[in-house]
Amino acid sequence: MSDQWLTTLKTDTPQQGYELAIKMSRMGVKYTQPSEEIREKLRPNYDEDTGNLIAISHVIAVNFQTIASANGYWKTERAYRG
Amino acid sequence: MSDQWLTTLKTDTPQQGYELAIKMSRMGVKYTQPSEEIREKLRPNYDEDTGNLIAISHVIAVNFQTIASANGYWKTERAYRG
Amino acid sequence: MSDQWLTTLKTDTPQQGYELAIKMSRMGVKYTQPSEEIREKLRPNYDEDTGNLIAISHVIAVNFQTIASANGYWKTERAYRG
Amino acid sequence: MSDQWLTTLKTDTPQQGYELAIKMSRMGVKYTQPSEEIREKLRPNYDEDTGNLIAISHVIAVNFQTIASANGYWKTERAYRG
Amino acid sequence: MSDQWLTTLKTDTPQQGYELAIKMSRMGVKYTQPSEEIREKLRPNYDEDTGNLIAISHVIAVNFQTIASANGYWKTERAYRG
Amino acid sequence: MSDQWLTTLKTDTPQQGYELAIKMSRMGVKYTQPSEEIREKLRPNYDEDTGNLIAISHVIAVNFQTIASANGYWKTERAYRG
Numbered sequence: 042m043s044d045q046w047l048t049t050l051k052t053d054t055p056q057q058g059y060e061l062a063i064k065m066s067r068m069g070v071k072y073t074q075p076s077e078e079i080r081e082k083l084r085p086n087y088d089e090d091t092g093n094l095i096a097i098s099h100v101i102a103v104n105f106q107t108i109a110s111a112n113g114y115w116k117t118e119r120a121y122r123g
Numbered sequence: 124m125s126d127q128w129l130t131t132l133k134t135d136t137p138q139q140g141y142e143l144a145i146k147m148s149r150m151g152v153k154y155t156q157p158s159e160e161i162r163e164k165l166r167p168n169y170d171e172d173t174g175n176l177i178a179i180s181h182v183i184a185v186n187f188q189t190i191a192s193a194n195g196y197w198k199t200e201r202a203y204r205g
Numbered sequence: 206m207s208d209q210w211l212t213t214l215k216t217d218t219p220q221q222g223y224e225l226a227i228k229m230s231r232m233g234v235k236y237t238q239p240s241e242e243i244r245e246k247l248r249p250n251y252d253e254d255t256g257n258l259i260a261i262s263h264v265i266a267v268n269f270q271t272i273a274s275a276n277g278y279w280k281t282e283r284a285y286r287g
Numbered sequence: 288m289s290d291q292w293l294t295t296l297k298t299d300t301p302q303q304g305y306e307l308a309i310k311m312s313r314m315g316v317k318y319t320q321p322s323e324e325i326r327e328k329l330r331p332n333y334d335e336d337t338g339n340l341i342a343i344s345h346v347i348a349v350n351f352q353t354i355a356s357a358n359g360y361w362k363t364e365r366a367y368r369g
Numbered sequence: 370m371s372d373q374w375l376t377t378l379k380t381d382t383p384q385q386g387y388e389l390a391i392k393m394s395r396m397g398v399k400y401t402q403p404s405e406e407i408r409e410k411l412r413p414n415y416d417e418d419t420g421n422l423i424a425i426s427h428v429i430a431v432n433f434q435t436i437a438s439a440n441g442y443w444k445t446e447r448a449y450r451g
Numbered sequence: 452m453s454d455q456w457l458t459t460l461k462t463d464t465p466q467q468g469y470e471l472a473i474k475m476s477r478m479g480v481k482y483t484q485p486s487e488e489i490r491e492k493l494r495p496n497y498d499e500d501t502g503n504l505i506a507i508s509h510v511i512a513v514n515f516q517t518i519a520s521a522n523g524y525w526k527t528e529r530a531y532r533g
Contacts, residue, residue, distance in 0.1 A: 047384040050442050056129040059147070063154055065387070065433075069426025072391055074416040086419035088156040091168035095178045096423045098151025102429040105147075109141040114132050114193035116370035138211040141229070145236055170238040173250035177260045182235025184267040187229070196214050196275035220293040223311070227318055229349075240313035252320040259342045262315025267348040278296050278357035288511070302457040309482055337496035341506045345481025345484040348513040351475075360460050360521035375466040376525050393469070397508025400473055402498040414501035414531075424505045431512040439524035 050111035058112055062104035066097060132193035140194055144186035148179060214275035222276055226268035228260060296357035305343055308350035312343060378439035390432035394425060403404055460521035468522055472514035476507060 046068065052058040074080055087093055109115075128150065134140040156162055169175055191197075210232065216222040238244055251257055273279075299302040320326055321328065333339055355361075374396060380386040402408055414420055437443075456478065462468040484490055497503055519525075 045384065046149060047387055048382060048405065050383055051444075054130060055132050056127065059129055059150070062153075063151075065429065068387070068423045068424050069391075070427040072388075072429075073422055073425050079417060082187045083417070084421045087423075089161060090419070091165045091172070091175055092178070093419055093423060094152045094155055094165070095169075095182060096420070096427070097155050098148050098152075099178070099182045099185065099372065099428050100423060100427045101151040102148065102182050103434065104188070106185065107430070107434045107437050107442075109132065109189050109193060111437060111444070114124070114189075114436070116133075116193070136212060137214055138209065141211055141232070143234075145233075148252070171243060173247045173254070173257055174260070176234045176237055176247070177251075177257060177264060180230050181238050181260070181264045181267065183236075184230065184264050184271070188267065188271045191214065191245040191271050191275060196271075198215075200277070209299070218294060219296055220291065223293055224318075227315075253325060253329070255329045255336070256342070258316045258322055258329070259339060259346060261319050262312050263346045263349065265315040265318075266312065266346050266353070269306075270349065270353045273296065273353050273357060275302070278353075278356070280297075287350055300458060301460055302455065305457055305478070306482075309479075314520065335489060335493070336461045337493045337500070337503055340483055340493070340507070341497075341503060341510060343483050343505070343513045345513065346474050347479040347482075348476065348510050348517070352513065352517045355517045355521060360517075362461075362521070371508070373466065374471055376464060378519065380464055380525075394508050396469070397473075397511040398504045400470075401504055401509075407499060411499070411501045411504070415505075421501055421505060424502070424509070427508045428461050428505060428512050431509065431516065433497065435512070435516045435519050435524075439519060439526070 050108050052108065053113060054114075055109070055115050058108040058115070059101070059105055062108055063089045065104045065108075066100040069100070134164070134190065134194060137191070137194075137197050140190040140197070141187055143189050144183045147186045147190075148182040150184070186195050213270050216272065216276060218237070218272070219276075219279050222272040222279070223265070226265045226272055229268040229272075230264040237266055298354065298358060301355070301358075301361050302362070305347070305351055306353040308347045308354055311350040311354075312346040315346070331336050378436050380436065380440060383437070383440075383443050384391055386436040386443070387429070388434050390429045393432045393436075394428040399430070460518050462518065462522060465519070465522075465525050468488055468518040468525070469511070469515055474510045475514040475518075476510040479510070 047065070048060070052061055070080065074083075087097065129147070132143070134143055152162065156165075171178065211229070214225070216225055234244065238247075249263065293311070296307070298307055316326065320329075333343065375393070378389070380389055399440065402411075415425065452464055457475070458470070480490065484493075497507065
């Protein structure tokens with residue numbers, strides 16, 4: 042994918058970090074199924090199927106762990122400082 | 124989503140952290156399926172299906188890991204202090 | 206939930222930590238399905254379905270990771286100490 | 288459960304750690320379904336169902352992460368030492 | 370597998386790290402099913418099945434956690450520095 | 452299991468670490484289903500079922516996290532060094 046969509050894991054706020062986690066979760070799907078037409082056709086399976094909605098929230102949670110860690114949990118004062 | 128719903132990962136107690144983890148898990152669903160009407164229609168699949176209830180508890184557990192880490196596990200004395 | 210059920214992640218032993226992980230995993234279900242009557246009705250799906258039993262053990266494992274980390278893995282001597 | 292089955296996460300070798308992870312994964316099932324009779328009846332679903340066998344290996348992997356971390360990955364020299 | 374496909378976890382950018390995570394996720398499949406013919410036959414199950422697409426994004430997320438950590442989250446200044 | 456199959460988590464390269472992660476994932480299955488005959492019978496379910504192939508790649512990813520961490524991500528210079 043030549044498009045630059047992930048240049049940094051840094052975000053200003055936890056919510057922007059959560060939204061980046063959503064984007065990353067969707068990109069995992071997009072890399073595997075690049076056809077927008079097929080993805081559009083599958084869309085109702087995503088957003089009207091309870092099990093899939095929970096599974097998506099799970100993937101977001103895993104990606105958010107990474108982003109939160111990359112941002113030092115958005116704490117101004119680091120607890121680890123010596 | 125213009126609404127500010129996640130401004131900090133800090134909570135006063137582990138239980139508030141757990142409840143924030145629940146909120147984050149639900150927001151993962153809400154971002155993917157913004158229609159409250161459809162989410163309401165799907166509700167019985169969430170809360171009366173055993174597999175889905177366990178899956179939700181799993182997502183909460185992952186989000187709680189992040190929040191607990193962000194809060195230094197709510198320890199007053201940090202074990203890492205030099 | 207006004208009931209205080211999670212005031213600390215600290216436990217005296219790994220086993221108490223594991224049992225707290227079980228409690229947390231169940232609370233994830235309880236928050237999503239507060240009706241004791243419905244949960245009671247769903248009980249056979251939990252404890253007589255192999256896939257669900259394994260899934261529950263998975264959720265416990267994730268929560269135990271958090272608790273174990275919060276307790277410094279119950280080591281009397283911290284390896285990180287400077 | 289009054290039986291003391293988890294008094295430490297320390298093991299002498301990675302393999303003993305892996306075997307403790309297996310035990311923890313099984314205990315998650317045992318706590319949820321304490322009846323040995325029912326567990327025995329469900330046994331073929333565990334060990335002759337491919338999806339369940341993979342799911343069990345997954346739970347073991349998560350528990351092993353915790354145990355490996357608790358044992359400093361069984362390294363004689365800690366990389367973190369100051 | 371004699372082919373050298375993973376000589377380092379280091380990447381220049383988060384996006385290259387994400388793409389390495391994709392590669393690692395696919396290699397997990399390739400090691401288990403080395404026949405390209407069979408994998409090709411299974412391909413529609415991957416990229417036209419919603420549940421599988423989400424599951425793949427999940428595996429990528431887990432591998433990306435590892436890679437992001439290996440790269441210090443691509444931060445030029447390390448927060449942990451003493 | 453009296454056989455010594457996991458004496459160290461150390462490997463020389465990331466790829467060897469990944470291959471150890473594969474071995475660990477398979478051992479989780481072997482401990483649960485020790486009969487080689489039954490495992491052989493189940494083999495087509497593993498390597499010709501898309502969902503199972505993805506699930507196996509997931510378990511490998513989790514085990515690789517542990518191994519990568521144990522090896523300091525195969526970095527010659529540790530970023531944490533004081």
